[in-house]
Amino acid sequence: MEESILEIRNLKKHYPIRKGLFNKLVATKYVVDGVSFKINKGETLALVGESGCGKSVLLRLLVGLENLTEGEIIFAGKKLSEMTALERKLLQQKQQLIFQDSLGALHPRFIVQESLEEPLIINGMKDKNKRLQIIHETMNKVGLDPKYCTRYPHELSGGQRQRVNIARALVERPELILADEPISALDVSLQAQVLNLLMDLQEEYNLSMLFVAHDLAVVRQIANHIVIMYCGKILESASSAEIYENAKHPYTNVLLKSAPSIKKGISDEGFNLDLKVGDTPDPANPPTGCLFHTRCMEADEYCMREIPHNKEIAPGHFVCCHKI
Amino acid sequence: MEKKSIKVSEQNNGKDVLLKVKDLKTHFFLPSGQIVKAVDGVTFSLEKGKVLGIIGESGSGKSVTSRSIMRIVEAPGKIINGEILFKGENLLTLPESEMAKIRGRRISLIFQDPTTSFNPYMTIGQQLIEAYRVHEKESENKIKEIIAQVFKLVGISDYEDIVKRYPCEFSAGFRQRIFIAMSMIFTPDLLIADEPTTSLGITIQAEIIEALNDVKERTGTSVIIITHDFGVVSQFSDDIFVMYAGRCVESSPKKELLLNPMHPYTIGLIRSVPLLEARKTKRLKSIPGFPPDMMNLPIGCAFSNRCEFAQDICFEKVPDLVEIRPNRKIACHYPQINYQTNQDTQI
Amino acid sequence: MNFKTKLSNGIKYLQKNKSFSIGLGIVLITIFIAIFADSLTPHVPSKLNPKFKLLPPFWVEGGNPKYILGTDAIGRDLLSRLIKGIQMSVGISLFSVLSSILIGTTIGVISGLVHPSWLDSVLMRITDIQMGFPFIVLAIIILTMVDPTPFSCIIVLTLSAWPTYARVIRSSVMIEKSSDYVDAAKAMGASRARIAIKYIGRNLLPTIIPVAPMDIASVVITESLLSFMQIGIQPPLISLGNIMSDGRNYISTHWWITAIPGFVIMIIVIGLNLVGDTLQTTFDPKLKQ
Numbered sequence A: 001m002e003e004s005i006l007e008i009r010n011l012k013k014h015y016p017i018r019k020g021l022f023n024k025l026v027a028t029k030y031v032v033d034g035v036s037f038k039i040n041k042g043e044t045l046a047l048v049g050e051s052g053c054g055k056s057v058l059l060r061l062l063v064g065l066e067n068l069t070e071g072e073i074i075f076a077g078k079k080l081s082e083m084t085a086l087e088r089k090l091l092q093q094k095q096q097l098i099f100q101d102s103l104g105a106l107h108p109r110f111i112v113q114e115s116l117e118e119p120l121i122i123n124g125m126k127d128k129n130k131r132l133q134i135i136h137e138t139m140n141k142v143g144l145d146p147k148y149c150t151r152y153p154h155e156l157s158g159g160q161r162q163r164v165n166i167a168r169a170l171v172e173r174p175e176l177i178l179a180d181e182p183i184s185a186l187d188v189s190l191q192a193q194v195l196n197l198l199m200d201l202q203e204e205y206n207l208s209m210l211f212v213a214h215d216l217a218v219v220r221q222i223a224n225h226i227v228i229m230y231c232g233k234i235l236e237s238a239s240s241a242e243i244y245e246n247a248k249h250p251y252t253n254v255l256l257k258s259a260p261s262i263k264k265g266i267s268d269e270g271f272n273l274d275l276k277v278g279d280t281p282d283p284a285n286p287p288t289g290c291l292f293h294t295r296c297m298e299a300d301e302y303c304m305r306e307i308p309h310n311k312e313i314a315p316g317h318f319v320c321c322h323k324i
Numbered sequence B: 001m002e003k004k005s006i007k008v009s010e011q012n013n014g015k016d017v018l019l020k021v022k023d024l025k026t027h028f029f030l031p032s033g034q035i036v037k038a039v040d041g042v043t044f045s046l047e048k049g050k051v052l053g054i055i056g057e058s059g060s061g062k063s064v065t066s067r068s069i070m071r072i073v074e075a076p077g078k079i080i081n082g083e084i085l086f087k088g089e090n091l092l093t094l095p096e097s098e099m100a101k102i103r104g105r106r107i108s109l110i111f112q113d114p115t116t117s118f119n120p121y122m123t124i125g126q127q128l129i130e131a132y133r134v135h136e137k138e139s140e141n142k143i144k145e146i147i148a149q150v151f152k153l154v155g156i157s158d159y160e161d162i163v164k165r166y167p168c169e170f171s172a173g174f175r176q177r178i179f180i181a182m183s184m185i186f187t188p189d190l191l192i193a194d195e196p197t198t199s200l201g202i203t204i205q206a207e208i209i210e211a212l213n214d215v216k217e218r219t220g221t222s223v224i225i226i227t228h229d230f231g232v233v234s235q236f237s238d239d240i241f242v243m244y245a246g247r248c249v250e251s252s253p254k255k256e257l258l259l260n261p262m263h264p265y266t267i268g269l270i271r272s273v274p275l276l277e278a279r280k281t282k283r284l285k286s287i288p289g290f291p292p293d294m295m296n297l298p299i300g301c302a303f304s305n306r307c308e309f310a311q312d313i314c315f316e317k318v319p320d321l322v323e324i325r326p327n328r329k330i331a332c333h334y335p336q337i338n339y340q341t342n343q344d345t346q347i
Numbered sequence C: 001m002n003f004k005t006k007l008s009n010g011i012k013y014l015q016k017n018k019s020f021s022i023g024l025g026i027v028l029i030t031i032f033i034a035i036f037a038d039s040l041t042p043h044v045p046s047k048l049n050p051k052f053k054l055l056p057p058f059w060v061e062g063g064n065p066k067y068i069l070g071t072d073a074i075g076r077d078l079l080s081r082l083i084k085g086i087q088m089s090v091g092i093s094l095f096s097v098l099s100s101i102l103i104g105t106t107i108g109v110i111s112g113l114v115h116p117s118w119l120d121s122v123l124m125r126i127t128d129i130q131m132g133f134p135f136i137v138l139a140i141i142i143l144t145m146v147d148p149t150p151f152s153c154i155i156v157l158t159l160s161a162w163p164t165y166a167r168v169i170r171s172s173v174m175i176e177k178s179s180d181y182v183d184a185a186k187a188m189g190a191s192r193a194r195i196a197i198k199y200i201g202r203n204l205l206p207t208i209i210p211v212a213p214m215d216i217a218s219v220v221i222t223e224s225l226l227s228f229m230q231i232g233i234q235p236p237l238i239s240l241g242n243i244m245s246d247g248r249n250y251i252s253t254h255w256w257i258t259a260i261p262g263f264v265i266m267i268i269v270i271g272l273n274l275v276g277d278t279l280q281t282t283f284d285p286k287l288k289q
């Protein structure tokens, strides 16, 4: 049995939607609705899903920026709900979030050095020289010249900014990195750079990682385990190899097959989207039955009515679909 | 096929060329006295009914190029040189009142984030009618007919319900689809889509591209698609135009560029695209270094400091854009004429 | 960019910007006059000189070069009075604005930080009431009830100016509060005080600084208005407003008594606004991106 660093069980986050003079509850937004998974030490779990499916909210729940509606977070075998204040503080150092928006996550009036110093100061490192030493070390590690120390975020390019964010997550020598689409906003050439960087760092520090993406091609190189999320729920989860060779859920197959690629461009393939035209579901008004039925080509009446349950079709390979 | 169409376009001498941009330069004159040469000599042309993909890193001047075509470059920016021939007419010498008639009617622009292009307090229907009436007077019924048509164009059949709702009630992808419909009410000759799909996810992205494709097929509108996603341009466009630091580095029909990229930058870009089919290798290939600082570009070729083939001359002289084969233009001192991409393994 | 290059860049920028230089010049001269008023006055401002009543400025027919700007109805030197008046008016305005900034910022920050709560609602209702109340009525009520000393004038003027600051600060605190970088700080475990001071505070100063000069300008006008209406600064104290008020009865025949202080007010107000305008673009929230 491998040791897990983070395990979440049946995590839920519902936002009430209130309207009118008396703040009457008019609806509930099921943004994260019963998500469970486990990340083993030193491994990377990729959470893949489209815009608006609740990935960022899930990460915010993990770092305590939002309160859970329901569920349990277990860090290194210890339940978050049973932790003392001191243990929680330590946890804040051990798991670090890299934000989706690399510019927004840095204070516009802090120079790079100040941004990187903050976590160290907050956690009580008084010695300025030591702080600077750690910062310079980390900057070198992420491939940033320490001369950028005095730059403001808007004076950096996108790739450099993302490196500052990664460096900030690393100065505390964390055990788990939660990376919220760290490369989606970057150019292709920089995507590969940053992905390589993350893999190198992971090896060097034996980091575990939760890597969020909206695209399966991007995570192929980095993930050990992949979780496919759709409208707040998990549709399929399996090891990376299983997903790429033996995906079962229709949605996963759409993600795998309809991604535009150079190869398709060369062979003049058109867009063959195996999807019904329609809107992605609204988390405030989710479809009945299977969440994916509104767009699934194989859906029938049963899918519209009954909520499917997780089935383990191979060891560690879970699918949530009636058709399996 | 390819050769034939070249000949036709040359014979007709610009008759089926919709847009021709010649040596366009748009610079930003910052209050501090610095100059950002955001677009510095861009040349390309686009045939009727074709799709041109502009690809390049963030900050390479793609959006400024598209805004220059619409003549909506904002404050410290100025178009200081060049010609933009749209149906043979130079847009840069047109009086503003004439240009206003072209904007939104003959040329439409689609932005990355459709949320900001909609007014949140008006229903979709009201905005469509408004958009129409800005340019032309027409009875409500006639406009409704047109609206029904444009929705059909982007694959939405039950539009009745949609027009009564507000923009915020739709997801990002669907909003973009509606926006494309809205840009089509005058069936423009040219649709410029500036990163219409960035960071949305594959199915949403595919839906938007499909909508654009439908529109193109059904109306013969030419499309310029701006993106930094190689997959999208590969599948959608006929020609590809690669930009780096405000200049054109390579332009070519799609397939030739994908199979035989010649500029080291293009090669680097294609190599670093993450592939679904790739083996789990230890590292991805990538271009070393960072894009240049636009306020102080290197003296020679802007790519020289990241280029594996660079020689002394590359650091001294900016290469000219030369047509080394019909329809293939490249700006490089050492083009890799024999480079072939290998499509099966990591390219 | 280090501080030095930034400073020299700043200076270069200011050199290019003519209107700012003019504004800054006016403001600096005004401040100089206000500080050294007592040594600058050529005559004792309150000394009557029955021999030289209603003397016009020296360049006008009948003027006396000893009394550069002429004298008023009871023969007091207008230039000396003007200098003292500038000192009083500018001093009062400055203190009023500083105290409004202090009060407004405190209330705005608290309100913004605790935003969805009863405290925020209470503070904002108070602000609204303060903003909605007709200022002149309030001023008349207060200044007729208490002694109209410079101190009570400052209080009245402060009352009129703080709500704007509270509003502006509150909304920018609320925007900051929901930003990703504040979230990042929270996730690092930063304390509330640290977030308020270091993260949010650092963005507030640039919001306040550009508004302050313009606000001082409008308070200078209000103060003069109160004194002109004879409910503000009372003689024997001198303010720009009550110099003008003194000349009220002579406007048609001896225009300079009213016009010159009026002109001075105008110049000061223009100077402050020019400075404020430029500061606004310099401290642009997007950091001149």
Ligand SMILES: Nc1ncnc2c1ncn2[C@@H]1O[C@H](COP(=O)(O)OP(=O)(O)OP(=O)(O)O)[C@@H](O)[C@H]1O
Residues within 6 Å of the ligand: A015, A029, A031, A049, A050, A051, A052, A053, A054, A055, A056, A057, A058, A100, A214, A283, B199
């Ligand atoms: N504070 C909130 N109150 C109400 N709804 C919220 C709140 N925060 C997020 N949501 C909703 O939760 C849903 C999921 O948002 P989230 O940001 O997690 O998406 P995402 O998967 O990260 O998408 P993207 O790829 O665009 O970043 C959205 O519909 C959003 O509107």
Ligand SMILES: Nc1ncnc2c1ncn2[C@@H]1O[C@H](COP(=O)(O)OP(=O)(O)OP(=O)(O)O)[C@@H](O)[C@H]1O
Residues within 6 Å of the ligand: B028, B036, B037, B038, B056, B057, B058, B059, B060, B061, B062, B063, B064, B065, B074, B075, B076, B077, B228, B294, C289
């Ligand atoms: N208003 C402006 N003032 C000054 N510089 C500007 C302005 N707008 C754009 N630029 C500069 O022009 C250059 C090109 O910008 P542009 O927006 O065209 O890039 P892009 O290729 O569209 O990048 P992205 O992929 O990030 O959208 C950039 O270096 C940018 O800093």
Ligand SMILES: [Mg+2]
Residues within 6 Å of the ligand: A055, A056, A057, A100, A180
């Ligand atoms: Mg997100």
Ligand SMILES: [Mg+2]
Residues within 6 Å of the ligand: B062, B063, B064, B194, B195
């Ligand atoms: Mg752009």
